[in-house]
Amino acid sequence: MGEFVGIDPLGADKLIRQMETGKDVLGRTRPGLESAIAEAGADWAGRAGVTAMHRTWWFFHESQQDLKWRVDTLKRMVPTQQKGMLTATMPFSNQTEAAQAAKKDAAAITKALKHHDEHLSGQSWAEVEKAAAALKGRVDDPAYAAALLAALGPTAFQKLFRDWMNNRAAADRRGLIPQAAQRAGDGLPGLLAKAFASAESSGRLRTEWQKMVETAPSDIxxxxxxxxxxxxxxxxxxxxxLLNRPPNSDAFPTDPNWNLYNLARAFAANPEAFQRFLAEHPKEAATMLDAYTIRSTGVPAYEQALAEALHGALKPDSGTAEVRERAWLSVINSIGADNTLWVGGSLGTFANSPVSRMLAQNIKPILDHLARGQATRNSPKMPHLAARPPWDKLDPAVSARFMGALMQDSAAADTLMKAAKEYTKELDMGRFHPFDPDNYKQEAHVNLAERTGALANLLLAGSTYAEWSDDEYAERIAGYMLMPVDYLDQYFPVASKIVSTGKAKGLDEVKDLLKDMITDYLDKKTPDTAETVAGKLIDEQIAWLDRSLREHGLPAMTTSQQALMRDAMEGRVQGALLDALKRRGG
Structure with missing residues (x-):
């Protein structure tokens, strides 16, 4: 057992960097100094010559190595995100002692494994596990872990995993189930996995261990x-x-795929790694997110594990904003792809999807990017409207399919609507009057209104992929239609609380009217075509706004102003509204 130590990792890292700077200075100074001494010969007045310089360099070097070893060991023994002093009793006094102990333990395990290969009995396997028990309390030491793995070698290392699985989890032929993973974590596989983590994260593994990723079985x-x-x-x-391996590459490709579940769980435990993976490996991310993958794993818990991993990677303030946005783009492009199986019905609907609910829960910070993309398509010449990179490359049709995929889950659809309303409210269109004589304020109003209408457009387009009841459909379409006017009355201030309540009541009434119009169309109670119904829905919104102004004693809109408002609203939402009505009502 080594000594009790207390180290501040941040302070130690700073000291290690300072010693590296000192080594660099000494290294650059040494050649010139050596030449000067050689040229001076006996006339050199300095004492000790370059010997002192060499000793100083090696003192820095050895101190760095020892301090880094201690810090690496402490970080693994005391896993914490907190800053400050870490304390623990080191397993070994120095790295040499750690390496010697590792070689001895590896020899005992190798001997027991050879004996097991000869007898293949429960007793012989118990001897292997007994030998491996010596690793407890030691594998956090990276010097010990690296020496242990070097002595075992990749082949024996993998064999220990395989033999444990054959003896302790024989039924798990395509990845460990949670119960088996719990047992493995407390036993030999868990110790080996910790040893690997210690050695690999400290940069002590040789090349053959890195290559093991290419050849090792998926379950290992x-x-x-x-x-x-x-x-x-x-x-x-x-x-x-793993995600680039052929689907039938596993030894038992038709078994439930717990490998994917375990991979998702590993990413859930490391949100920043998953965020960067989503951002930098969109092809492989698409495989994890693929609807067929989710439905064909044979492991219902996979989607929940995936949802938890996505939540960690995409929630507001996770990781860095730039990487998080690229991660979102990978997710949207995957789920909303042209040939996506998330929509279309060939795999059924995702009516109770933890992934959809999680994405809807975290979508609000990116709604403006999605809205700007659609608004730019609606009004390509409008200044200051386009989405910034990298969002400018996102196809609004992909965004609509993505929205539609989420909307198949009723709870996710409600969460989306809530986020959209909050976004619209935060735009605060009431800051600018649509008919203000100031051109700048008019343009500012149009910009905000375009974005609001564009988001409503996306929701309407997405609704065509959702499978709600007719009543739910009419309710939500009416809600989406009202988004552009829900806050429109802010342009016309009303001070009275009673009158303001009347405005809210008026919105509820017009929403009911819009819903009734949609329901009548879906139920074939009207001879009107989808085009006629869409026009009437837009007309009713403008009429409601005009009535509201009259009721509150404010100047009514002129005929030209009404026409302008109607044209603007029609341009923003009619296309998506018409498609939604036609697809649903025929």
Missing amino acids: LTALVTLAPQSSAFLTKVATN
């Missing part, structure tokens, strides 16, 4: 990333490799 790789927190780089390497 997912066990590695599930049983111990591996580095983000290694986790990403495992994910990209």
Whole structure:
């Protein structure tokens, strides 16, 4: 057992960098100094010559190595995000002692494994696990872990996993189920996974271990990333490799795919790694998000695990904004792709989807980017409206299909509507009057109104993929239609609370009227075509606004102003509204 130590990792890292700077200065100074001493010969007046410089360089170097070893060990022994002093009793006094102990333990495990290969009995396997028990309390030491793995080698390392699975989880032929993973974490596989994490994250593994990702069976790789927190780089390497393997590459390809579940759980435990994976590996991310993948795993819990991982990666303020936005784009482009199976019905509907609910829960910060994309398509010449990079590359049709995929889940649809209303309210269109004599204020109003209408357009377009009852459909379409006018009355201030309540009541009444019009059309109670109904819905909104102005003693809109408002609203939402009505009502 080593000594009790207390180290501030941040302070230690700073000291290690300072010593590296000192080594750099000494290294650059040494050649010139050596030349000067050689040229001076006996006339050199300095004492000790370059010997002192060499000793100083090696003192820095050895101190760096020892301090880094101690810091790496402490970080693994005391996993915490808190800053300040970490304290623990080191497993070994120095790295040499750690390496010697590792070689001894590896030899005992290798001997027991050879004996098991000869007898293949429960007793012989118990001897292997007994030998491996010596690793407890030691594998957090990266020097010990690296020496242990070097002595075992990749082949024996993988064999230990496979033999444990054959003896302790024989039924799990395509990844460990949660109960088996719990047992594995407390036993031999968990110790080996922790040893691998210690050695790999500290940069002590040789090339053959990195290549193991390309050849190791999927269940061993997912066990590695599930049983111990591996580095983000290694986790990403495992994910990209596994997701590029042929679907039938597993030994038992028709078994429930717990490998995908375990990969999702590993990403859920490392949100920043998953965020960067989504952003930088859209092809592999699309495989995880693919509707067929979700439905064909045979593991219902996979979608929930995936939802939790997505929540960690996409929730507001997670990771960095730039990477998080690119991660969102990968998700939207995957779920909303032209050939997506999330919509269309070939796999049924995703009516109770934890992924849809999670995405709807976190979507509000990106709604403006989606709205700007659609608004630019509606009004390509409008200044200051276009989405900024990288959102300017997102196809609004993809956004609409993405919205439609989420809307198949009724709870997600409600969450989307709530987020959209909050977004519209925060735009605060009432800051600018639509008919203000100031051209700048008129343009500002149009910009905000375009974005509001564009979001309503996206929701209407997305609704064509949802499978709601006729009543739900009419209710939601009416709500989407009212978004552009829901806050329109802010342009016309009304001070009285009683009158303001009347305005809200008026909105409820017009929503009921719009809903009735849509329901009559869906139920074939009117001879009107979809085009006629769409026109009437828009007319009714403008009429409601005009009535509201009259009731509150404010100047009514002129005929030309009404026409202008109607044309603007029609341009923003009619296309999507018409498509929604036609698809639903025939």
